[in-house]
Amino acid sequence: MAAENPMESLQEEATCPVCLEYFTEPVTLECGHNFCLACISQYWEGSDTDISCPQCRQTVQQRNLRPNRQMANMVEIAKQLSLQAAKGRGGDGVCGEHQESLKLFCEEDQTPICLICRESRAHRAHMVVPIQEATQEYKERIQAQLKTLRDEREKLLGLKVTGEGKSQKYLKQTQTERQKIVSEFQQLRQFLKEQERPLVAQLGKLDEEIARIQSENVSKLSEQISHLSELISELEEKCQKPPSEFLQDVRSTLSRCETGKFQQPEEISPELEERVSDFSQKTIALREALRKFKDTLPSALERKRGEPLGAHRQVNVTLDPDTAHPILVLSEDRKSVRRGNAWQRLPNNPERFDTAPCVLGCEGFTSGRHCWEVEVGDGRCWAVGVARASVGKKGQISRSPEGGIWSVERHWQGHFQALTSPVTPLPLSLVLSRIRVCLDCDRGQVTFIDAGDEAPIFIFPLGSLPGERIRPWLCVGVGSRITLCP
Secondary structure (H helix, E strand, O other): OOOOOHHHHHHHHOEOOOOOOEOOOEEEOOOOOEEEHHHHHHHHOOOOOOOEOOOOOOEOOOOOOEEOHHHHHHHHHHHHHHHHHHHHHOOOOEOOOOOOEOOEEEOOOOEEEOHHHHHOOOOOOOOEEEHHHHHHHHHHHHHHHHHHHHHHHHHHHHHHHHHHHHHHHHHHHHHHHHHHHHHHHHHHHHHHHHHHHHHHHHHHHHHHHHHHHHHHHHHHHHHHHHHHHHHHHHHHHHHOOOHHHHOOOHHHHHHHOOHHHOOOOOOOOHHHHHHHHHHHHHHHHHHHHHHHHHHHHHHHHHHHHOOOHHHOEEOOOOEOHHHOOOOEEEOOOOOEEEEOOOOOOOOOOOOOOOOOOEEEEOOOEOOOEEEEEEEOOOOOOEEEEEEEOOOOOOOOOOOOHHHOEEEEEEOOOOOEEEOOOOOEEOOOOOOOOEEEEEEEOOOOEEEEEEOOOOEEEEEOOOOOOOOOOEEEEEEEOOOOEEEEOO
8 A cells, every 4th residue: 555655655666675675776577567676686596487577476578677767766866855854854864875764773783773774684683772762871871971070070170279279379488488588698698798897807907017017027137137248248358368457446346246236126016916816716706606507597597587577667658649640640538549541730840750650658768667558459550669759750760779669560461570670570370469568777678578468579688778768659550550558
């Protein structure tokens, strides 16, 4: 009975009744039935008589096989229509061999197959299930694996974040320790230089005195040796003369030979010997002190690092509007400054910065230890530090100790650096939002500390600052705002 579906009817007409697949090289018998050339040849193989049609059993002549080109064209059309219908349904794909929908899944070969493949010798003995059922089963298994893999990934991400956090913490600690050690040894070198200068100066004076005595003695001894040489020559010559001449003025000659007439050279005084001996003792004591210093260096450094920073007196800093660059906008309480969009009309007084976007604090310090904190937030570009009260304010200025400024900055490219000459890069791990500026006028030193974790950011060495009035200094870049904390 013909199928009700036209597509199925077309597929049925294009199917060989022997192999049940689409015709391959279709031929037509005398009775009008169509078969694949290979199928009918195999069916008739070995038969010399009674050649009949496999479908109607009518006897036919074996040689009378007519190629059916119209059927071949219809087979191609049926294949294309079947493929388009499968794609239009959004189904499970089409079998490449039979152009049928892939409705089954072969468990053994792990591949989708069509209904015709199921009946073929290749899959007839295999376990097959509906493709939707196989899809559901494998989806559940894949989802279980996905959950496991996602859990593992979360664990690894957690370990990565924890590891990176610890690494950044340790890197910051090592940088802090490095700066502390550099500062400690700078102070030690300064102390040794201060101890060296007077000792070397005293030794220089002692050398001059010893050299003077030696020079005077050599001069006197040379003079007396010359005199004695002349006298010896005179006596040797007199002894060669006859008695009458020898005895003439002999008493005068003898009187000139008396030893009392020759002066002994000046000797090193006991006081000078005592001074030389004293320096020898000082050298021994210095050697012993250096030995003890090397033995106790680790514990001494630990004690030095443990000194509190609380010795700095916290001060309330405000900004001086007379020094602010015209593009800077100060808050009413003069505790905050930001960069504006346009220059303000302000008097160009001598105290005002006219090129660099800077401002000074009102307060100035000449002695003592002072500190204040500055909130920089997430500003893109800024610099914080101190400056000489007489720092240049007109034209291009040098933001360095040579220019009278000691500061650290966040560069517009995002990294931090100390404005030394040349600049000193700071650790890439730094994340600064609040900075404590510690000024020691007596020792000429300024220290920058991360107010968040109390870790030093950078320390300018002892004696860096001149003995004159020092004021807070700020530089504000585009997109930045700086606030002086109360």
